[in-house]
Amino acid sequence: MFSGHEILEIAVNIEVEGEKFYRTISKDIKDSSAKNTFDYLANQEEKHIETFKSLLKRFDEESRELVNWDEATEYLKAMSSHKVFPDADALIEKFRDSTTKEIxxxxxxxxxxxxxxYYEIIEMIDDRDIKDAVRKIISEEKSHVATLKEFID
Incomplete structure (x- = not known):
């Protein structure tokens, strides 16, 4: 079972791994345009981390109580164990000799x-402020997709 607090902790972890991946790739990549894009994405992930951390601070002990979400719990467990961005250090090693396009x-x-x-977890969140923050981050993640697509189209 997960609380709203735990959902936010999972989201922070995803964003931390993404920021670390983008920041490190940016240092190693030769293509200056791709470097600028990865720097931008790392900065965006950093903002997402701060957004989620500020929401975590808002939680008091009462809001940390576990809620039974049945199948949602299983989904979050699977996602948190596999993460959207798996361990950044392993990814960086994996992509050390990759092309810019592959990365x-x-x-x-x-x-x-x-x-x-984020679309999956938004349905499990009751708190309006958290929902609004997740919606904003979804919008920003969509813009990241558009930014990255420009390189391969």
Whole structure:
């Protein structure tokens, strides 16, 4: 079972791994346009981290109580164990010798996965402020998809 607090912690973790991946790839990539894009995406993920962390601070002990969400719980467990952005260090090693296009295609898939994840969790959230924040982040993740698509179209 997950509380709203735990959902936000999972979201923070996803964004942290994404920020780390983009920041490190940006340092290693030769294509200056791709470097700028990955820097931008890393900064966006950092903003998402701060958004979720500020919402976490708002929670008091009462709102941390567990809620029985049945199948939603199983979905979140699967997503949190596999994460949208798996361990950034492993990804960085995996893509060390990859082309810019391969890295961008992978990042595009992860951004799409994050959108799916956030659409799934938004249905499990009662708190209006958290829902609004997640909707805003979904919108930003969609813009990340558009930004990345520009490189491969």
């Amino acid at each position: 961008i295609e992978y990042a595009l898939d992860r951004e799409k996965d994050s959108i799916i994840f």
